[in-house]
Amino acid sequence: NAGVTQTPKFQVLKTGQSMTLQCAQDMNHEYMSWYRQDPGMGLRLIHYSVGAGITDQGEVPNGYNVSRSTTEDFPLRLLSAAPSQTSVYFCASSYGRRSSGNTIYFGEGSWLTVV
Amino acid sequence: AQSVTQLGSHVSVSEGALVLLRCNYSSSVPPYLFWYVQYPNQGLQLLLKYTSAATLVKGINGFEAEFKKSETSFHLTKPSAHMSDAAEYFCAVSDLSNFGNEKLTFGTGTRLTIIP
Numbered sequence: 001n002a003g004v005t006q007t008p009k010f011q012v013l014k015t016g017q018s019m020t021l022q023c024a025q026d027m028n029h030e031y032m033s034w035y036r037q038d039p040g041m042g043l044r045l046i047h048y049s050v051g052a053g054i055t056d057q058g059e060v061p062n063g064y065n066v067s068r069s070t071t072e073d074f075p076l077r078l079l080s081a082a083p084s085q086t087s088v089y090f091c092a093s094s095y096g097r098r099s100s101g102n103t104i105y106f107g108e109g110s111w112l113t114v115v
Numbered sequence: 116a117q118s119v120t121q122l123g124s125h126v127s128v129s130e131g132a133l134v135l136l137r138c139n140y141s142s143s144v145p146p147y148l149f150w151y152v153q154y155p156n157q158g159l160q161l162l163l164k165y166t167s168a169a170t171l172v173k174g175i176n177g178f179e180a181e182f183k184k185s186e187t188s189f190h191l192t193k194p195s196a197h198m199s200d201a202a203e204y205f206c207a208v209s210d211l212s213n214f215g216n217e218k219l220t221f222g223t224g225t226r227l228t229i230i231p
Contacts, residue, residue, distance in 0.1 A: 004158075035221075040124065042205060042221040043159075058218075090158060092219075104149075104219055106158040 002026050006091050006107035013081040013114045021076040021110050023091030029105075031094045032074040036060065036087040037109075043090065049074055081114045088112070117142040117208045121222035129230045134178075134193040136225045138206030141187060148189040149207040149219070150180055159205065165189060176200070201229045 007022045025032065033048035035058075045058030049068040063085055065077040074093075078085060091107040122137040140146055147166050151159040163174025170182045176199075180191045189206060206222040 033219075040223055042223040044221075045218065048218070092159075103161050103164065106151075106160075108158045109156075 004091055004093055004105050004107035006089075006110050008110060009108065010111045011113070013078070013112065015081060015083060015114060017081050018077070018079050019081065020078075021089055021091075021112070023074045023076065023107060024072050025074075025091075025093040025105070026072065027093065027095070027105070028071060029093035029095050030071065031102075031104075032068065033058070033092050033104075034064070034066065034074070034076045035090045035092060037090060038087050046076065046089075078112075083114045086112060086114045117146065117218075117220050119206050119208050119220055119222035121204075121206050121225050123225055124223065125226045125228065127228040127230055128196045130198055131195050134191070134196045134200065134227065136191040136204050136206075136227065138180075138189045138191065138222060139187050140189060140206070140208045142208055146208045148180075148182060149209070150174065150178070150189075150191050151205045151207060151221075152176075153203045153205065153224075155202075162191070162204070196227075196229050198229050198231065201227060203227070 004025045030051045034046040035043040037043050044060045046064050047066040049055045055066050089110045092104045094102045094104040118141045120139045149164045150162040152162050153159050162178050163172045165172050165182045173179045178193045203224045203226045205224050207219045209219045
């Protein structure tokens with residue numbers, strides 16, 4: 001069981017560069033999301049999707065874009081990286097659109113440094 | 116809007132002692148509550164969750180948590196700490212206020228250190 005797979009695990013970017021963090025899940029989960037984790041701030045929701053073709057903003061969406069063309073994939077794009085986007089990024093997924101407290105499964109994380 | 120407060124960003128306990136990690140929540144509707152654990156350089160792993168069944172929830176690795184509506188709390192406990200429990204612990208809340216879609220809000224985390 002691969003679960004939630006994120007790539008790359010580590011990345012260093014220069015300010016202004018663009019990149020895409022990849023996320024794939026093999027559990028046929030409808031709900032997928034991206035979080036960023038910063039010291040002392042816990043995990044904050046960036047964007048989420050409740051199914052293919054449907055995305056919405058979370059708590060901290062500025063500077064990030066997402067799309068959901070398939071159930072399996074939910075890439076996160078940084079169009080013009082800024083040092084404030086240095087963080088650890090987690091992709092997560094769960095079963096079903098309407099939640100009954102469904103367990104959310106997390107990827108291993110992507111460490112991004114913007115210099 | 117839902118929110119979670121974790122009291123104490125760092126907690127240290129001796130090996131074999133009681134572990135108590137505190138979590139208080141606020142939610143406008145009946146919540147679902149979770150505890151996740153994060154080991155160094157890894158993703159988050161579910162420890163346990165409350166989904167309105169039994170108020171005392173048992174999880175993995177000997178952890179349990181009790182939902183207390185009157186205190187809006189969901190504290191995590193373990194009777195006897197083990198060195199392998201050293202990690203960061205996150206409390207999280209979700210509810211169906213966002214048109215029925217799962218939206219998890221995390222606390223800021225508590226780093227647990229075990230003293231040999």
